[in-house]
Amino acid sequence: MEKNTFYQVESGDFFVDADMLNHLNILHGGVLVKHCDSTIGLLANRYTHSRVLTVAIKEFNFAKPAHVGDHISFSVTLLKTSRHTMTFHVEVRRQTYDSDPVAIGNGIFIFIAVNADLKPIPVPAYTVQDPEQQAFIKQIREEFAV
Numbered sequence: 001m002e003k004n005t006f007y008q009v010e011s012g013d014f015f016v017d018a019d020m021l022n023h024l025n026i027l028h029g030g031v032l033v034k035h036c037d038s039t040i041g042l043l044a045n046r047y048t049h050s051r052v053l054t055v056a057i058k059e060f061n062f063a064k065p066a067h068v069g070d071h072i073s074f075s076v077t078l079l080k081t082s083r084h085t086m087t088f089h090v091e092v093r094r095q096t097y098d099s100d101p102v103a104i105g106n107g108i109f110i111f112i113a114v115n116a117d118l119k120p121i122p123v124p125a126y127t128v129q130d131p132e133q134q135a136f137i138k139q140i141r142e143e144f145a146v
């Protein structure tokens with residue numbers, strides 16, 4: 001079965017700087033969510049070839065802290081579309097120069113395609129035929145109830 005090339009994308013990675021920390025000297029949660037939002041927004045934009053807006057962050061889990069110098073990366077999966085929206089899952093990982101990647105967070109972001117007046121417009125239909133991709137999407141959708 002043909003794999004959907006848009007299904008899952010690694011994108012938006014960055015290194016934690018000192019000016020991204022909170023008062024506890026760990027990566028500020030808001031900074032992390034902002035990076036997620038921007039990363040997923042770019043993918044949503046590439047999927048629809050239109051303007052997009054975040055319409056909801058359904059869930060975000062901060063599982064582990066990140067520190068200065070950590071390399072943060074995102075694995076973004078398009079789970080489903082509706083008439084005007086795209087629902088994405090994101091897994092966030094951190095890695096140092098001498099360690100394996102560690103999952104530090106995850107979440108569900110919903111984006112909407114909009115026109116120049118910021119009014120909703122239709123999103124291209126999303127079909128996944130590859131059984132492995134379908135199984136991953138099913139598992140995530142059940143886990144997050146989306």
Ligand SMILES: CC(=O)SCCNC(=O)CCNC(=O)[C@H](O)C(C)(C)COP(=O)(O)OP(=O)(O)OC[C@H]1O[C@@H](n2cnc3c(N)ncnc32)[C@H](O)[C@@H]1OP(=O)(O)O
Pocket residue numbers: 037038041052053054055056082083084085110112114118119120
């Ligand atoms: C990347 C960024 O930072 S963007 C900046 C942050 N985002 C914003 O400022 C967006 C502000 N919000 C808005 O402008 C408006 O709410 C819009 C344009 C997103 C939606 O406007 P409306 O026309 O009122 O939306 P409406 O209620 O008709 O819903 C449109 C679609 O969004 C979906 N939707 C709306 N709210 C939600 C929500 N909270 N959760 C999930 N889906 C939602 C609806 O189910 C509907 O889907 P469908 O048409 O595919 O079935």
